[in-house]
Amino acid sequence: xxxxxxxxxxxxxxxxxxxxxxxxxxxxxxxxxxxxxxxxxxxxxxxxxxxxxxxxxxxxxxxxxxxxxxxxxxxxxxxxxxxxxxxxxxxxxxxxxxxxxxxxxxxxxxxxxxxxxxxxxxxxxxxxxxxxxxxxxxxxxxxxxxxxxxxxxxxxxxxxxxxxxxxxxxxxxxxxxxxxxxxxxxxxxxxxxxxxxxxxxxxxxxxxxxxxxxxxxxxxxxxxxxxxxxxxxxxxxxxxxxxxxxxxxxxxxxxxxxxxxxxxxxxxxxxxxxxxxxxxxxxxxxxxxxxxxxxxxxxx
Numbered sequence: 407x408x409x410x411x412x413x414x415x416x417x418x419x420x421x422x423x424x425x426x427x428x429x430x431x432x433x434x435x436x437x438x439x440x441x442x443x444x445x446x447x448x449x450x451x452x453x454x455x456x457x458x459x460x461x462x463x464x465x466x467x468x469x470x471x472x473x474x475x476x477x478x479x480x481x482x483x484x485x486x487x488x489x490x491x492x493x494x495x496x497x498x499x500x501x502x503x504x505x506x507x508x509x510x511x512x513x514x515x516x517x518x519x520x521x522x523x524x525x526x527x528x529x530x531x532x533x534x535x536x537x538x539x540x541x542x543x544x545x546x547x548x549x550x551x552x553x554x555x556x557x558x559x560x561x562x563x564x565x566x567x568x569x570x571x572x573x574x575x576x577x578x579x580x581x582x583x584x585x586x587x588x589x590x591x592x593x594x595x596x597x598x599x600x601x602x603x604x605x606x607x608x609x610x611x612x613x614x615x616x617x618x619x620x621x622x623x624x625x626x627x628x629x630x631x632x633x634x635x636x637x638x639x640x641x642x643x644x645x646x647x648x649x650x651x652x653x654x655x656x657x658x659x660x661x662x663x664x665x666x667x668x669x670x671x672x673x674x675x676x677x678x679x680x681x682x683x684x685x686x687x688x689x690x691x692x693x694x695x696x697x698x699x700x701x702x703x704x705x706x
Contacts, residue, residue, distance in 0.1 A: 622642050629660075
């Protein structure tokens with residue numbers, strides 16, 4: 407007997423479907439916005455302030471008085487009015503030249519804000535500086551200087567406890583030689599009879615080879631839903647079974663807790679997620695007939 411459909415059940419069903427469709431896009435957009443705001447507030451704005459201060463200092467040295475911009479001109483009457491309204495804190499102890507400099511900064515900031523595209527100049531300067539830093543540190547001399555500076559910083563209490571771990575994570579993600587997961591494998595872990603999907607990283611330690619008397623490999627077992635954490639195990643090479651899926655497909659499998667199964671690995675009669683009626687999860691078999699039992703992995 408089919409279940410009776412009600413407004414409440416339909417609402418839950420379609421609300422869950424809409425949430426599953428829209429939430430990934432909304433979260434991705436939110437993360438990108440937060441990243442942009444972080445870069446603007448902590449990188450772009452400080453550089454913008456430095457650029458404005460440099461322009462204020464350099465402008466009178468390279469531009470004739472007759473061609474100075476309007477924001478640079480501060481008259482004595484404007485200084486007197488600023489003192490009257492106490493425009494800045496502690497103005498009583500300031501000289502007229504100091505007040506003139508602060509007013510130039512305020513007027514330049516207003517002129518700067520009138521041109522929205524100037525706000526991006528901080529990020530542009532940051533990108534250029536990072537590029538030249540990479541170019542400089544990429545050479546032999548630059549690397550030697552950086553290594554000495556890094557060794558000095560590593561002796562600072564507090565810094566030395568955090569920096570090595572942060573450096574390892576950054577190098578793993580953005581380094582020239584990141585950790586390569588070149589094979590998706592299946593091993594019996596954590597006990598016989600339980601098969602776990604993992605990522606092969608490299609050959610195992612020499613001590614492991616000597617102890618077992620046979621070749622062994624290192625396998626990373628990711629956790630769910632954060633595949634960047636997990637366990638590293640050493641397994642005899644003969645007990646490892648290769649899976650015919652890509653690393654990207656395996657990562658999606660880990661992140662979703664096994665919900666997103668690669669199309670090539672779907673059991674007979676089961677549709678991929680997102681097909682059929684679109685409800686989250688793997689769709690049921692197409693017919694009422696019982697599906698065929700899953701075949702054991704090769705080599706079991």
